[in-house]
Amino acid sequence: MKIERIVLRQLRMPLVHFFETSFSRTYERNIIVIEVVSDGLSGWGEITAGEHPFYNEEWTAAAWLIAKDYVAPRLLNREIAHANDVYALTKHIRGHNMARGGVEAAVWDLQARRNGNPLWKEIGGGARREIPCGVSIGIQDSVEQLIGKIETELAAGYQRIKMKIKPGWDVDVLRRIRERFPETALTADANSAYTLADTLLLKQLDAFRLTMIEQPLAHDDIIDHAQLQAQLETPVCLDECIRTAHHAEQAIHLKAGRIVNIKLGRIGGFGEAKRLHDVCEAAGIPVWCGGMLEAGIGRAHNIALATLPNFTLPGDVSAAKRYWKRDIVTPEIATTPHGTIVVTDEPGFGYAIDHDFLRHVTVHEETITPSS
Numbered sequence: 001m002k003i004e005r006i007v008l009r010q011l012r013m014p015l016v017h018f019f020e021t022s023f024s025r026t027y028e029r030n031i032i033v034i035e036v037v038s039d040g041l042s043g044w045g046e047i048t049a050g051e052h053p054f055y056n057e058e059w060t061a062a063a064w065l066i067a068k069d070y071v072a073p074r075l076l077n078r079e080i081a082h083a084n085d086v087y088a089l090t091k092h093i094r095g096h097n098m099a100r101g102g103v104e105a106a107v108w109d110l111q112a113r114r115n116g117n118p119l120w121k122e123i124g125g126g127a128r129r130e131i132p133c134g135v136s137i138g139i140q141d142s143v144e145q146l147i148g149k150i151e152t153e154l155a156a157g158y159q160r161i162k163m164k165i166k167p168g169w170d171v172d173v174l175r176r177i178r179e180r181f182p183e184t185a186l187t188a189d190a191n192s193a194y195t196l197a198d199t200l201l202l203k204q205l206d207a208f209r210l211t212m213i214e215q216p217l218a219h220d221d222i223i224d225h226a227q228l229q230a231q232l233e234t235p236v237c238l239d240e241c242i243r244t245a246h247h248a249e250q251a252i253h254l255k256a257g258r259i260v261n262i263k264l265g266r267i268g269g270f271g272e273a274k275r276l277h278d279v280c281e282a283a284g285i286p287v288w289c290g291g292m293l294e295a296g297i298g299r300a301h302n303i304a305l306a307t308l309p310n311f312t313l314p315g316d317v318s319a320a321k322r323y324w325k326r327d328i329v330t331p332e333i334a335t336t337p338h339g340t341i342v343v344t345d346e347p348g349f350g351y352a353i354d355h356d357f358l359r360h361v362t363v364h365e366e367t368i369t370p371s372s
């Protein structure tokens with residue numbers, strides 16, 4: 001396929017409820033939507049970078065420039081034999097996996113549409129017809145508020161509850177949550193808020209029978225996580241520090257964790273996500289699909305990804321209405337009463353773009369062509 005133009009759109013979408021992690025509180029998402037056009041067909045992707053370089057080094061404004069000045073020129077007007085080739089074509093751009101991955105995912109969507117396939121089939125997924133869903137609940141203003149949110153999500157059918165933690169919002173909070181919900185599958189995500197000096201505190205969490213603790217230590221660390229895992233009963237799940245399939249090989253070799261969170265953007269797209277998935281599967285490490293507060297296109301891509309066989313644990317991909325009053329795709333991405341999302345058979349990512357609403361939330365748009 002030959003990509004004739006790439007349209008970048010920056011959206012501004014307020015969240016229904018703020019989302020607080022150990023690194024910041026988000027009220028509104030600045031999402032970049034990528035449209036790659038070839039032979040009268042469009043493929044769609046979403047760049048999942050945050051508004052600030054706090055989760056990783058990427059943020060919306062930088063991702064825009066990377067996509068426009070570095071990724072697009074490498075893809076435009078050349079014969080791309082397969083979407084798999086996009087990762088290699090952009091590989092010498094160091095880092096910026098989300099910017100690269102958003103465009104890569106759009107090329108996969110385009111290829112799926114050219115072949116008349118649903119995206120999940122195009123990427124080699126399809127191990128399940130419904131993906132198991134959990135929710136990620138941010139830091140709240142009070143434990144009572146957190147309990148209320150958990151009750152709501154359990155009533156909606158979600159299969160596991162992940163809570164964000166940080167120093168000062170950890171042991172006491174999790175103790176009260178475990179007392180109140182003795183049988184619920186609970187996990188905690190620290191987003192790199194601790195160091196090995198906190199080992200004794202983190203060991204206290206073992207008492208709460210968490211399914212896992214996600215990325216307790218530095219965003220770019222693997223070695224300290226291995227030291228910590230050796231002292232914890234709770235499985236460590238790696239998120240931020242796994243940016244390539246090779247990182248997972250290293251982490252597995254060092255026993256730095258027992259579970260991996262795969263995020264399409266963090267890993268640079270479907271090609272590398274599949275390799276990461278395969279490395280983990282071969283080592284007996286289960287994976288699940290993480291989220292970055294995506295709008296409908298990114299959420300649909302996550303659903304396709306989560307149909308690969310080793311995505312055996314409930315992920316952070318949940319109903320659109322938890323994030324948005326109105327989404328950019330239709331029909332609304334919703335969950336079943338038993339906490340799953342049913343995979344669709346439509347070509348491409350499986351939902352229709354709501355073009356009117358997309359236009360409504362677009363604050364900046366630019367079309368990149370071979371000559372621009």
Ligand code: OSB
Pocket residue numbers: 021055135136189191239290291292293294316317
């Ligand atoms: O670490 O998984 C994370 C959101 C923004 C940045 C990092 C993370 C998250 C989430 C939310 O946990 C997942 C979601 O609901 O999309």
Ligand code: MG
Pocket residue numbers: 189191214215239240261290
């Ligand atoms: Mg995480």
